[in-house]
Amino acid sequence: MLRSFLRNLHSGPLALQLRRFVAVGAVTAGIQMVLLWLFVDVAGLFYLLGALFSIEITIVLSYVLNNAWTFEATQNTGTAEYLYGLLKTNVVRGTAIPIQLAVLYLLVESLSILYLAANAVAIFVSGIYRYVLDAKWTWGQ
Numbered sequence: 001m002l003r004s005f006l007r008n009l010h011s012g013p014l015a016l017q018l019r020r021f022v023a024v025g026a027v028t029a030g031i032q033m034v035l036l037w038l039f040v041d042v043a044g045l046f047y048l049l050g051a052l053f054s055i056e057i058t059i060v061l062s063y064v065l066n067n068a069w070t071f072e073a074t075q076n077t078g079t080a081e082y083l084y085g086l087l088k089t090n091v092v093r094g095t096a097i098p099i100q101l102a103v104l105y106l107l108v109e110s111l112s113i114l115y116l117a118a119n120a121v122a123i124f125v126s127g128i129y130r131y132v133l134d135a136k137w138t139w140g141q
Contacts, residue, residue, distance in 0.1 A: 014135075020070040021131050024062060029123045032058040036119055047115040051104055055097055063089045063138075071139040085138055092133040100126040 012018075032054045039050030063086050067075045076085030100122040107118035 017070055017135070018131070021066065021135075024065045024070055025123075025127055025131075028058040028062045028065070029120070029127075031061065032123065033116060033119060037116060040115065047108065048101055048105060051101060051115075051119060052097065055093075055100060059090055059093045060086070062093070066134070067139075071135075074139045076139070088138045089134060092138055093130055095133075096126040096130050099129060 035054035035057055036047070036050050039045045039053055040047050043050070045053070066089075067082070067085060076082045100119075103122035103125050104115070104118050107113040107121060108115050111118075113121075
């Protein structure tokens with residue numbers, strides 16, 4: 001599955017869309033990491049709570065960027081359609097939150113990996129899941 005995903009990034013019918021999704025994901029992952037650091041190291045929140053807040057903020061940002069750029073051919077336009085798409089991506093990405101938080105928790109608590117490094121792995125693991133569901137349901141492809 002990972003091999004197929006990587007091959008499709010380079011060539012294939014969805015190559016451009018996959019590259020854009022990965023680019024948006026990389027940008028929002030970076031923002032999520034900064035937000036997580038701010039919530040934990042600056043504001044003093046528990047790392048899982050900080051992760052939850054940073055994830056939700058980047059869910060909204062990811063939707064805005066993906067709707068405008070990644071899925072521009074099938075983007076949600078009009079107020080009702082746009083808000084419905086935002087709701088759908090929140091459902092998709094909301095179901096990925098337990099996956100991301102579980103991976104984060106296991107890496108930090110079981111393997112003593114620093115929370116920011118563990119979060120990067122957790123973002124990647126849940127990213128494949130999010131792409132498949134977002135492409136199929138949020139933007140109906």
